[in-house]
Amino acid sequence: MKSKKKEKKKELSWREVFSLNKRAVLLWCRECPMLFVSAALHSVLEALVPYLTLYFSARLLDELAGLRRPELLQRWVIVLLTADAVAYLLKALVGRWKQALASVMYYQGEVRISRKLLTMDFCAADDASTHELLSRIHQREMWSGWGLGKIYEHFECLMKEMFRIAGAAVLTVSLFRLPVPEQAGWLTVLNSPLFILLLVLVMAGVTILSPWLATMAEMRVMKHDETQKLGNRIYFFCMDLFRQERRASDMRIYRQDVYGIEKIEQVADFKNGINSGMARDARGWMGCLFALSAAASRLFLGVVYLFVCLKAWGGAFGVGAVTQYIGGITAFSTGFAGVLKVIGEARVNSDTLKMIFEFLDIPNEMYQGSLTVEKRSDRKYEVEFRNVSFRYPNTESWALKNVSLKFKVGERLAVVGQNGSGKTTFIKLLCRLYDPTEGEILLNGIDIRKYNYQEYLGVFSVVFQDFQLLAVSLLDNVAAGSIAADTGGSVRKGGRGRKASWNSQDYDRERAVRCVERAGLSDWLAARPEGLDTILFKELDDKGVQLSGGEAQKVAIARSLYHDAPFIILDEPTAALDPVAEYEIYTKFNEIVGDRTAVYISHRLASCRFCDEIVVFHEGSILQRGKHETLLAQEGGKYRELWNAQAQYYTKEQPDLLFQGKCV
Structure with missing residues (x-):
C-alpha cells in the first residue's frame, strides 16, 4: 500500500503537465519558428480537404437520385475535380515544406544536447548521474519516441483534429435540424430533443472511452521503462561495438562478437522474447485495453450509421446527404477522440519532458570570474597550489x-x-x-x-593522455583551438567572450608547419601532396589518411605548440x-x-x-x-x-x- 501511495505522489499534476508541454512548445518555437507554422497550415489542409470531397460528392449524389440534369451534373463534376486538384496540390506543397523542416528535428535535438554538454561545468559533464539521465532520455526516445519530438507530433495532430472537428460541425449541424416528417410514423421519435440528447451523450461517452482506454494502455507500456532500460543500453552498446573499425581485429581474434550477442540474449526481455514481461502484458491487460479502445470506436460508428440511416429512411433528407452526414459525424468523433488522445499522450510524455528539462537545467555553479589575465610577453606566469585538497562529488x-x-x-x-x-x-x-x-x-x-x-x-596548452583529433584537415586539427584562445572565444552563453571562430583563413600556415615539424612530423608532412590540407581519418572523406597512434600523438603535440x-x-x-x-x-x-x-x-x-x-x-x-x-x-x-x-x-x-x- 505504501509503495502505491508513493507512486501516486510522483504522478505529475495537470498543471505540471501543461507547464512542461508549454515550455517544450516555446523551446521549439525559438529553435525552429516556422516548424509549427508549416504544421498548422498542413493540418488545416489535411483536415478540410476530405470535406470538400464529401460536400461536393453529396451534391452530385443528390442530383443523380433526383432530376439528373446533365448541365448540373457536369458542373458538379468539374467543381469537384477542380477543388480536389487545387486542394491536394496545396496540401502537397505545404507538406513538402513541413517535411523539410521536420527532417532536421532529430539533428536539432542532438545539437541541443551537445551544446548543453559543452557549456555545462566540466564537473557536471563528468558526473555519472548526468550520463545516467542522458541515457534514460535517449532510451525513451529510441524505444517509444517520447521526448521533445512528440511535442511536434502532438501539435500537428491537435491542429488537424481541431480543424477536423470544426469542418465536421459545419457539415453535420443540419443533421439535427432537419426533422423526420410526421407521416414517418414511429420514426418521428428521432425528432425528440430528449432522444437527441441521449444519443449525443451515448456518442460522447463512447468517443471519450476509446482514447481513455488507449491512454491507459500507453501508461502500462511506460511501466516497462525500467525493465527495458538495461536491455536497451546493452543492446545499443554491443551494436555500436560491432560497427567500430578500430575494434574489428579484436572482434575476430577474441570472438567478441559472440560475447556481444550472448550479452544481448542474457538480458531478460531480449532473451525471453514472447515470454518477456512486455510481451505478457501485451497478451494481458495492455492488449485488452488497446483492443477495447478499437472496439469502442467501432461501436460509435455503428451508432452513427443507425441514426443517420433511420433519419434518411424517415425522409428527413435525401440519399446523397447520408454520405455527408456519416462522414461528417464520424470525422467529428474521430477529431474529438484524437484531441483526447493527444491530451492523454501529453500526460504520459510529460514524465520524459521532465527528465529532459532536468538535464537542460543542470546549473553552471562554477564561478566564471571577471578579472582579465595579464598578457605578458615574457611569459612570467607563476602558479601556486596552497594547501589544496580535493574530493570528487558524491x-x-x-x-x-x-x-x-x-x-x-x-x-x-x-x-x-x-x-x-x-x-x-x-x-x-x-x-x-x-x-x-x-x-x-x-x-x-x-x-x-x-x-x-x-x-x-x-x-595552458595540454596534451591529454586520451586526446582527441577530428576527421578534418591537419591544419584544422593543429590550428583551430588557438583561434578561440586568441580572440577570447567562448562557447558559453551570457557574453563570456566573443564567439569562437573556425575560419581557416585566420590560420598562420607557416606557424602550423613549424609546429608540425618540431613535433617530429617533418618527413610525414613532406610525403603528403596536400600538405597541411591533408584530411585525417576516413570518417568524413574516403581520401583521409589513417594515422598510427604515434603519429596522432605527434599531431596532438603540434596542436599544443601552435596554441603557444x-x-x-x-x-x-x-x-x-x-x-x-x-x-x-x-x-x-x-x-x-x-x-x-x-x-x-x-x-x-x-x-x-x-x-x-x-x-x-x-x-x-x-x-x-x-x-x-x-x-x-x-x-x-x-x-x-x-x-x-x-x-x-x-x-x-x-x-x-x-x-x-x-x-x-
Whole structure:
C-alpha cells in the first residue's frame, strides 16, 4: 500500500503537465519558428480537404437520385475535380515544406544536447548521474519516441483534429435540424430533443472511452521503462561495438562478437522474447485495453450509421446527404477522440519532458570570474597550489590532500606516481576543470577563480593522455583551438567572450608547419601532396589518411605548440611512440617547449631525467620532490622504489636503454 501511495505522489499534476508541454512548445518555437507554422497550415489542409470531397460528392449524389440534369451534373463534376486538384496540390506543397523542416528535428535535438554538454561545468559533464539521465532520455526516445519530438507530433495532430472537428460541425449541424416528417410514423421519435440528447451523450461517452482506454494502455507500456532500460543500453552498446573499425581485429581474434550477442540474449526481455514481461502484458491487460479502445470506436460508428440511416429512411433528407452526414459525424468523433488522445499522450510524455528539462537545467555553479589575465610577453606566469585538497562529488575519499606547490617560471616539472596517486586530479585542478574543495590555487598571487574562465584556460596548452583529433584537415586539427584562445572565444552563453571562430583563413600556415615539424612530423608532412590540407581519418572523406597512434600523438603535440600558451602540460605524451621516436622527442624537448613552463606526467621514470624538478605523488599527497639524482639517492624513497621496479626490465649494464631508444 505504501509503495502505491508513493507512486501516486510522483504522478505529475495537470498543471505540471501543461507547464512542461508549454515550455517544450516555446523551446521549439525559438529553435525552429516556422516548424509549427508549416504544421498548422498542413493540418488545416489535411483536415478540410476530405470535406470538400464529401460536400461536393453529396451534391452530385443528390442530383443523380433526383432530376439528373446533365448541365448540373457536369458542373458538379468539374467543381469537384477542380477543388480536389487545387486542394491536394496545396496540401502537397505545404507538406513538402513541413517535411523539410521536420527532417532536421532529430539533428536539432542532438545539437541541443551537445551544446548543453559543452557549456555545462566540466564537473557536471563528468558526473555519472548526468550520463545516467542522458541515457534514460535517449532510451525513451529510441524505444517509444517520447521526448521533445512528440511535442511536434502532438501539435500537428491537435491542429488537424481541431480543424477536423470544426469542418465536421459545419457539415453535420443540419443533421439535427432537419426533422423526420410526421407521416414517418414511429420514426418521428428521432425528432425528440430528449432522444437527441441521449444519443449525443451515448456518442460522447463512447468517443471519450476509446482514447481513455488507449491512454491507459500507453501508461502500462511506460511501466516497462525500467525493465527495458538495461536491455536497451546493452543492446545499443554491443551494436555500436560491432560497427567500430578500430575494434574489428579484436572482434575476430577474441570472438567478441559472440560475447556481444550472448550479452544481448542474457538480458531478460531480449532473451525471453514472447515470454518477456512486455510481451505478457501485451497478451494481458495492455492488449485488452488497446483492443477495447478499437472496439469502442467501432461501436460509435455503428451508432452513427443507425441514426443517420433511420433519419434518411424517415425522409428527413435525401440519399446523397447520408454520405455527408456519416462522414461528417464520424470525422467529428474521430477529431474529438484524437484531441483526447493527444491530451492523454501529453500526460504520459510529460514524465520524459521532465527528465529532459532536468538535464537542460543542470546549473553552471562554477564561478566564471571577471578579472582579465595579464598578457605578458615574457611569459612570467607563476602558479601556486596552497594547501589544496580535493574530493570528487558524491565521494568520501580525498583525491588530493594538503598539496602545496609553486611552479618556477620557465622550468620543467615532472609529476610521477602510481595509478590513482592524484596526478590526473592535480592537472584537472590546475586547468580549472574542477575547483578545489579546500585551499586555493593562485596565478600571479591571485585566486584563479577570480579570473575570466576562458582567459585562464588560454594560459595552458595540454596534451591529454586520451586526446582527441577530428576527421578534418591537419591544419584544422593543429590550428583551430588557438583561434578561440586568441580572440577570447567562448562557447558559453551570457557574453563570456566573443564567439569562437573556425575560419581557416585566420590560420598562420607557416606557424602550423613549424609546429608540425618540431613535433617530429617533418618527413610525414613532406610525403603528403596536400600538405597541411591533408584530411585525417576516413570518417568524413574516403581520401583521409589513417594515422598510427604515434603519429596522432605527434599531431596532438603540434596542436599544443601552435596554441603557444605560457604553460604546456604533457600527460603521457609519448605513450604511443616507439622508443626511437620517444628519444627524438625528449632530445628536442627544450627546443619544443622553449621558454614556457612545462608540466610533464609520465609512468616512465627514465624519461623524466631531463626535468628540473620531479614531484612524486602518493595517495593524493606529495611524498617527495627534487632532481632525479637526489630522489634516486634517497634510501627507502618512493621514487627509488618505482625506478628499481622499472629498471629490472632493462640490462644491468645499460639501465637507460629506454631513454636511448634501445629497448632490450
